[in-house]
Amino acid sequence: MLIAWRAGKLIDASGADRQPDYQCPACHHRVVLHRGRVVPPYFAHHTLGDCAVATEGESRQHVSGKRQLAAFFAPWGVGTLEKILPEIDQRADCWLDRGDHQPVAIEFQCSPISRDQVAARTAGYQNIGVFPCWILGERYQKQHLNWDLIDRFAWKMPGWGLCLLFWDVSRRQLRLDHHLRQMATGKITATTSWLTRIDELRRPQQASRLLPVDLPAYRQRLTLDLLRGNTGLRDLQEALYLLRKNLPGFSPIFGTMRAYLPIFGRGPILWRIVVGTWIFSRQSSWQVPALWELAREGLTLVGGHVEGGIRFVAESPLRLALVDLLTDLVAGHYLRRTSRGWQVLAIPAWSRDGHEWLENNERK
Ligand SMILES: [Zn+2]
Incomplete structure (x- = not known):
């Protein structure tokens, strides 16, 4: 600590002399002035008791x-x-x-x-x-x-x-x-x-531009990670296997170049893949509350953080990602907006292992 109590005054270590009776301003136990060559002057408790604010070893x-x-x-x-x-x-x-x-x-x-x-x-x-x-x-x-x-x-x-x-x-x-x-x-x-x-x-500075996402490279990385038994992907792959899908063969509509607040665990694309797959495998029409449930469930599955951080919430980035996904699916004519929600029009095609996408679409 830099400030100690002595004779009714707060004393700054930088101007302090060696005296026997400095006290901690919080617990009033004895503190000692340390003046070395390397560390600028500071006070430390003589014996570290149960001082609530002590941070020793400065x-x-x-x-x-x-x-x-x-x-x-x-x-x-x-x-x-x-x-x-x-x-x-x-x-x-x-x-x-x-x-x-x-x-x-x-x-x-x-x-x-x-x-x-x-x-x-x-x-x-x-x-x-x-x-x-x-x-x-x-x-x-x-x-x-x-x-x-x-x-x-x-x-x-x-x-x-x-x-x-x-x-x-x-x-x-x-x-x-x-x-x-x-x-x-x-x-x-x-x-x-x-x-x-x-x-x-x-005078806030601009964010630097993001590098474009290389989707073919991303598919290849997923394939490699699965081959190596990357444990972080196991739950995901199992959830998709049940629906007869192989992760690296995800439909290109689930890819995105967008970035979000960092709540998505293993990443926004994986989140889109699972949530997107569930949208087309579970029901043929959707309303907001059920989709929101799906979004949160998907976030947990990809190792994301539903509660956000200590000082920011996850709700707005998750909502944004859901809106983006639905917008993409409507634009791709997989979903149709109805008065009450969304209606499935067509099911996005997957490839067995992603090779078709590598050869046809994404290499263009
Ligand atoms: Zn103290």
């Missing part, structure tokens, strides 16, 4: 980063390092008082943390009307984009889409991974922008 990154972030966010409001919030037993690494606006609690996360802890801390702030802003350290910057990261730390920012924020202590810059999306084939992508000043958040 790294240089965490100590320096908190100060850098306080300076970076200063144009947004009056910053306080390590603000204690006794009503929720939490301590914000940096706190921004924004006058008439909602206060912001910045959590600079450098160490591993469980989903439950993130959810509890996020809810703690939200319950007292504070906006939680998670900013991730080096350990997280090195990771490939993955669902665990997005689930715990991503939120939507106006103009920037779904975002993850990182602070780079050596560059003293904010890395913003924005417009987080999942390509039709399942890969999660983002556009990265580096911000040197907080005001740059007011």
